[in-house]
Amino acid sequence: MTTATQQAVVDVADPRWFPVDLDPVTPRVAMLRIDEGHVTGPAFMDNRLGVDFSAAVAVPLQALHALPAPPRAAWLFHTSFCCSTLLARALQDTPACMVYREPLVLRRLSDARDRGMAIAPWMVPTTRLLFRPWRDDGVVVVKPTHAALNIAADLLAATPGSRAVALLSSLDDFLVSNIKKTPETHAKVPALVERAVAAGSLRQRLAGREIEPPSLLAAVALQWVAQRELLVDIDARAPGRLRFIDASQVLADLAAAARDCLEWWGLPADMDALRDRAAAVAAVNAKQTSATYSARQREDEAAQLARMFARELAEARAWFECEILPAIRPQALALGAG
Secondary structure, three states: OOHHHHHHHOOOOOOOEEEEEEEOOOOEEEEEEOOHHHHHOOOOOOOOOOOOHHHOEEEEHHHHOOOOOOOOOEEEEEOOOOOHHHHHHHHOEOOOEEEEEOOHHHHHHHHHHHOOOOOHHHHHHHHHHHOOOOOOOOEEEEEOOHHHHHHHHHHHHHOOOOEEEEEEOOHHHHHHHHHOOOHHHHHOHHHHHHHHHHHOOHHHHOOOOOOOOOOHHHHHHHHHHHHHHHHHHHHHHOOOOEEEEEHHHHHHOHHHHHHHHHHHHOOOOOHHHHHHHHHHHHOEOOOOOOOEOOHHHHHHHHHHHHHHOHHHHHHHHHHHHHHHHHHOOHHHHHOOOO
């Protein structure tokens, strides 16, 4: 089959033809036909989507410009380690509300922005691809990876009328959650810190300081506040379009947190259905749904780690309070508090 014939097979109006990847250089989008299970099953819709990427059809960027604007668009932005996957699963109501968890195409654009590439031509076509509803009265919620906060303001600008929920967590929760992660995740921290600092105005306020975190947890504390500072910048660029929710609200009442998100987005909220879904997803690990989990188990794990790493946590907090906190805007610290 020739490339032209392959492209003719793709129906870009059909959301089941999903943009599984993109190349900002050529520029082309890789499209594959998926089903509902690819949305509801994997924790993330990136390279862990569970599809044969080699079978994807390359569609030129210019072929996507005729896509209509979506009737509704809802964004779920988040920092790291804040129960965003859990909340996303509670929001999933197939096929009326399809929740895309961290699609790879947005990470590609985030990486391109981080490398200094021009990505403006991609914004409208990519968002219109992502927000194609699965039924006439349906809606799509898109949860970009936390690394894509550097393009969040652009995503809002590309979807006029859309609103975003921004999910975050406390410094203590963020630090303890990082302790549980793998060495591979820990190795990514320096790059994630640099990305978040470089994307917003924090770099200017840290100018002239010798910022050398003395430990992994100190670097994690800097990552925590850099992401929050970036959210303040995004909020300033799109005033009135972000609602901030703390992970503690999600853990305290998952169904109510999901309802608050839907109401903010202007979407219907069936509380009976939300409670049923919330109870089901809260009983399993959000990222590995074959494993059981509970809020009590999470609390016990966190308390044990806080005891085991009490000295390291205290040292990270002390460094953060001395070296970084004086440069931080109060509103960045207060996000999600009220």
